[in-house]
Amino acid sequence: AQSVAQPEDQVNVAEGNPLTVKCTYSVSGNPYLFWYVQYPNRGLQFLLKYITGDNLVKGSYGFEAEFNKSQTSFHLKKPSALVSDSALYFCAVRDLSSNDYKLSFGAGTTVTVRA
Amino acid sequence: IAGITQAPTSQILAAGRRMTLRCTQDMRHNAMYWYRQDLGLGLRLIHYSNTAGTTGKGEVPDGYSVSRANTDDFPLTLASAVPSQTSVYFCASSDFWTGSTDTQYFGPGTRLTVL
Numbered sequence: 001a002q003s004v005a006q007p008e009d010q011v012n013v014a015e016g017n018p019l020t021v022k023c024t025y026s027v028s029g030n031p032y033l034f035w036y037v038q039y040p041n042r043g044l045q046f047l048l049k050y051i052t053g054d055n056l057v058k059g060s061y062g063f064e065a066e067f068n069k070s071q072t073s074f075h076l077k078k079p080s081a082l083v084s085d086s087a088l089y090f091c092a093v094r095d096l097s098s099n100d101y102k103l104s105f106g107a108g109t110t111v112t113v114r115a
Numbered sequence: 116i117a118g119i120t121q122a123p124t125s126q127i128l129a130a131g132r133r134m135t136l137r138c139t140q141d142m143r144h145n146a147m148y149w150y151r152q153d154l155g156l157g158l159r160l161i162h163y164s165n166t167a168g169t170t171g172k173g174e175v176p177d178g179y180s181v182s183r184a185n186t187d188d189f190p191l192t193l194a195s196a197v198p199s200q201t202s203v204y205f206c207a208s209s210d211f212w213t214g215s216t217d218t219q220y221f222g223p224g225t226r227l228t229v230l
Contacts, residue, residue, distance in 0.1 A: 032217070034218070036221075041224075042223060042224075043119075043221035043222050043223045043224050044205065044207075044221040045221070046218050046219075046220065049218060090157060090158065094217075102160055102163060102173065103160075103219060105150075105157040105159075107155055107157040108157050
């Protein structure tokens, strides 16, 4: 079985401050991990993914995420948040040991960046 | 390139009526998915299709059916709508067979209200 937890429903930060959105996962084998962003009344947009290799993954719009196998975490980070980063963020996982490629999504974290 | 299109954008439907949500992709992806998004629950997989001619059940398949007659189209049908099917529905696709590009890409969504 595979699952993802996003422990924070909401994250509020001031513009220019670092932004972190937390994600932990559970899989039987090795994980593929993804971050998506959803702006109001829009579909999900892919930000970045971890498959293998370097634990620090860089993605779109200045976002990055760090894979930590011992803590089963894949937190999303941005060094300096912008007001335009305000959106709903989803973490997702796929278990490579399974025979299918379905993703399991977290419940989402609403990020609000205040000016 | 349009990516994934969904129709209608929104719909209000009387309970008991039949409804088909349309999804078309122009990326020639082999895999397609239907999700529903509900507040606090994230995205839940309804049905999926590995390739044209095959379909499978996701987490919440009851009350929904799908077909995959060709690569591009993946319609979702509610045979007899109920109020609990009020949700935002997202279609997605991915190119599974190329391994590292199995990222899922999402359509803009259909907002369905069942009264």
